[in-house]
Amino acid sequence: MGTWYVLSMVAYALALVWSGWSFAQARPSSPRVGYGLFMAAFALVTVVFLSRLASLRGAADYSRGDLALFIAWLMITVTVAMGRGGASSPVALLLNGVGFGLALLAGGLQAQSSAPFLPAASLLALHVALAVLGDTAFAFSFSFALMHLVLEARLRRRLFDRWYLHLPSLATLDSLALFASATGAGLLFLAMVTGLWWGDRVLHQWLLTWPKFMVTAFCLMLYVSYLVWRVRRRVATRGMMVFQILCFVAVLSNLLFVGGRLP
């Protein structure tokens, strides 16, 4: 990704630091500066992301780095869409904390990746799209769970600071996390089905014992457990949110340690 990637990460880091610093100040700095930095980061990450897309021979050639970069790009897009005031809000801070981590991860993963070659098929492209969108939904769900924990801790400790003031309500965060998890689980399930089907048609075998499939199935099972737990209890608890975070750790582990291996 080269110079553009480095530039985009510098801009992203500056935006994040500015936003966090402004949030911590007794008097906020000019929101225009923070928003401008986020716009710059957005523009640069978009350039990097589009250049990556342009270099792909097909959807199936995407790497784990591309996936991480896509999720980070979505996080910045959401921040930019939130407007000037939203850029220095705790929601943006937490979202972009996750986004920046993923963007850095993208650089590391990209450096390791060797260009894979898989027979291109529209079925595989569909599988890739579903998997990418599923992981994105999980990243958002993780961010909402993190916000839920932050706010819940403040309500318990009677700490009425700016995090308390600016985060959405526990009920809203719970609904968002639930929706994102359910969407992610649905997409991941469809991605697994299309992946298996592709294996049967191209490789003439069901990839049920392939480590990536098994770990992905485990991740899906974790999310389904969370969804069942949440639906049965009808309200969110701190334990559920911690479990959500563990679910995302499993997804990241799958991405980092298992996802790159080919069948």
Added chain:
Amino acid sequence: MWEDAGVRCVKIFVVGLSHKTAPVELRERVSLGEAEVRHVLTQLRDSRTVLESVVVSTCNRLEIYGLGPSARAGSDFALSTVATHAGVDRDELKRHAYLREGEDAVRHAMRVACGLDSVVFGETQILGQMRDAYQLALEEGATGSVFNRLFREIIHVGKRAQTETSIGREAVSVSYAAVQLARKVLGELRERQVVVIGAGHMAGLAARHFAAQQPKSLLIFNRTLERAQALAAEVGGDARPLDEEGIAEALIHADVVLSAIGRGQYVVTKEMVAKALVARRGRPLVILDIAVPRDVDPDVPSSASLYRYDVDDLEGVVAANLEERVRQEAAVAAMIEEGVRDFSQWLAEQAVVPVIAALHQRGEAIEREVMASLLRKLPHLTERDQKVIHKHMMSIVHQLLREPVKNVKELSLQSGDPTYAETLAALFGLAPETRHNRVRVEWGETPSYAADAVPRPALS
């Protein structure tokens, strides 16, 4: 003040007193009702001392915004008028009054509209009061082009402060902070059941705030059922007599329970809460105890689904909200500076616009004369030929005037000096009426009343 060139120099000023400069005894005496404000406006309008005026009268301030040849004379006249109406000694009024002029007066008006000068920092009611004051002045014919533009700008800045920042959004009363806290846990209260225990002042305030959230049900418990019924009728809820069974039952079904009795005896006991928590099976319950002494036993069992807060916690919320309001001051101050700049630019444009318009009219008149002469000499010209010639002649006029007009506009706006426009008018021999009988609003500040010597209270 009249200048030789026939340009009438006037100043915007504000004279008044507020909670920062005058004691409540004086403020309540000079507080004017609508009829009195109308009368004062009429008197000011009929004088030659104040050309345009707006009177803002609230419980915490009385301010007269005026436009006149002399800020000192105008403010003296305005104060005398108010003193006569209120039956207050004029000198006493003057001792507590402040006077701001020019840019300082405009900035002050915008700060007032944004709630930065209010008792409760950032409160939003004042914007409506200023809007009403302007409306009243408009109806009385007490405003002209300058104040119409100025008050539109003031109201615009006030609205921006409310919509683009959270300066007036967060709760600054315990009763409203209770609603905010419940919403922080449960989100929108539309599908929630709310219980208010008590029907006194604080309970009434809280019930009204909860009713505004349109909950699914709102139950009012009180020892005197009639009072509960009266409050329930007002807020659209249901009344219940205060008994242990009723409260215990309500704790099982309600999502929010607010208590405000304070009779020194626990109304909500730990046993009641323990039983309710079992029956609720993890459904979140918010208990808000705003009574002193407390109504809710502080030893209620802790649970992941129970959020219990007392009046100290709610005061903590209020303090955090106030701090947040002060934090927003910088953003609002920037909006105010933008507003002052826009108004100042508009004022500067007013000096140039008539000259530019007259110049264009002169150009068009010359073009019409030349065209008529041409048609007399060349009668065979077709309609199309005439159109082409007209178009080209107008193009010459516009190209010739473009640079001088642009430069004069820029120089006048940058320097605020009207002589550029006057020189242009003289060079082109424009009609005297474009140069004379114009009003020029002077921009400057010379505070001179007693209360001005008092350092302005820090806003943060």
